[in-house]
Amino acid sequence: MHVPDGFLDAPTSLATAGVAAVGVVSALVGAARRELDDRTAPLAGLVAAFVFATQMLNFPVGAGTSGHLLGGALAAVLVGPCTATLCLTVVLLAQALLFADGGLTAIGTNITLMGLVGVWVGWLTFRGVQALLPRRVGMVVPAAAVGAFLSVPVAALGFVALYAVGGQAPIPLDRLATAMVGWHLLIGVGEAVITALAVSSIVAVRPDLVHGARKVLQQRELVVREEVRA
Amino acid sequence: MGASHGHHLHFHGHSPVHHLPAHTKIVALVTFVLVVVATPRQHAWAFAVYAVLLLGVVGLAGLPFGHIARRMVVEVPFVVFAALLPFVASGPRVPVGPLSLSEPGLWASWALLAKGTLGVLASLTLAATTEPRDLLAGLERLRLPQQLVQIFGFMVRYLEVVTGELTRMRIARESRGFQARSVRSWPALASTVGALFIRSYERGERIHLAMLSRGYTGRLPVTHTLTASSAQWRLAAALPTAALVTLAVAVAL
Structure with a gap:
């Protein structure tokens, strides 16, 4: 899923690096204002480590193959989109600089596709679906699933768009788009199922930690029940 | 560590x-x-x-x-x-x-x-x-925003701890006879993801509080500039x- 060096030409790589820089700086501002205060870097760092570790967990698909979670939408639902953008940016930086996964010149492209498009499409879809569903804590799970499902093919479409601008081989665009989106719709289904299962297991235990559930939780009132006779 | x-x-x-x-x-x-x-x-x-x-x-x-x-x-x-x-x-x-x-x-x-x-x-x-x-x-010297440098730093420091946690959970699953073979094992694996998130988040909170009590002001002291x-x-x-x-x-x- 990581774009290597030489896949897109140099101007496109530089342009996406610019987009990524602008996006990450706005996420920094947004995270400082709404999600984290200045002093919660340890928390965001641990969430980044969580995203990194989660990507190492293999989910068997059958016939000996397996896939892993991309985690953009999951992170957005759990800690908020700005913090999620920062966490994925750091994860992608570490993968490129420490693990040679994803090209050095493609860092901007990878951050744009996975850190910005993946996270924000997932988050906005999540919020959209949440607005349509009844306001209950349990509804966070299907909303997260739809967000995770959409985030993957849209990021793939983003890649196709970049390829149209700076691709290095004349692949017919319609064919590339069909192949990429078709394949990523399948991956999206997996992403949606795993995200839903993971979010539901967290909502069951610690709904207060789920950023996307906060609005719903605030509406719950304290109910004082009648005394139960022993 | x-x-x-x-x-x-x-x-x-x-x-x-x-x-x-x-x-x-x-x-x-x-x-x-x-x-x-x-x-x-x-x-x-x-x-x-x-x-x-x-x-x-x-x-x-x-x-x-x-x-x-x-x-x-x-x-x-x-x-x-x-x-x-x-x-x-x-x-x-x-x-x-x-x-x-x-x-x-x-x-x-x-x-x-x-x-x-x-x-x-x-x-x-x-x-x-x-x-x-x-x-x-080096990244800090190249003016990567301070907040990102810190997140990066904490991630690198605790990556081993978090992946260690993941390994222990895998050993615990497998010692109970679990084998990830097909899609049917996804619920168990996904709840591992959930548990890992809760543990990481809570660890993050504890680290944050421990650092505050040692005088952390949101910036790490610079011991030597590169x-x-x-x-x-x-x-x-x-x-x-x-x-x-x-x-x-x-x-x-």
């Missing part, structure tokens, strides 16, 4: 490349890869020169060939993609043996392989010769300069 320090790509050494300040290495390698990516693919010999230059750096760093070769496997997905390109790309076809392949596709496939391989080799060289701690200091002498900059600049000269010659010819 009870776990192993460093990371699995790092190769301990005392070569001139190891001793270069991290930020000079980052700048040098990113510039080098940028030059490689910008090189028109017709100039095959230029890529050969790049490869020789980069292998020279690997040799100077004293990295064993096996150490690098084994880690080149991250490239495999792109090799597969590059192998497919001549079949799916459009344009005039050329017969190669029994197959009819797209000529622009073959060119693109070659370019992807050459540039991708050089890119991976460059990243591996950086990773093998730079400790995460130094890399972090500096590079002009000699070190010149040494680091040797690789991208040589690459740039190669590119200029290739374009001029």
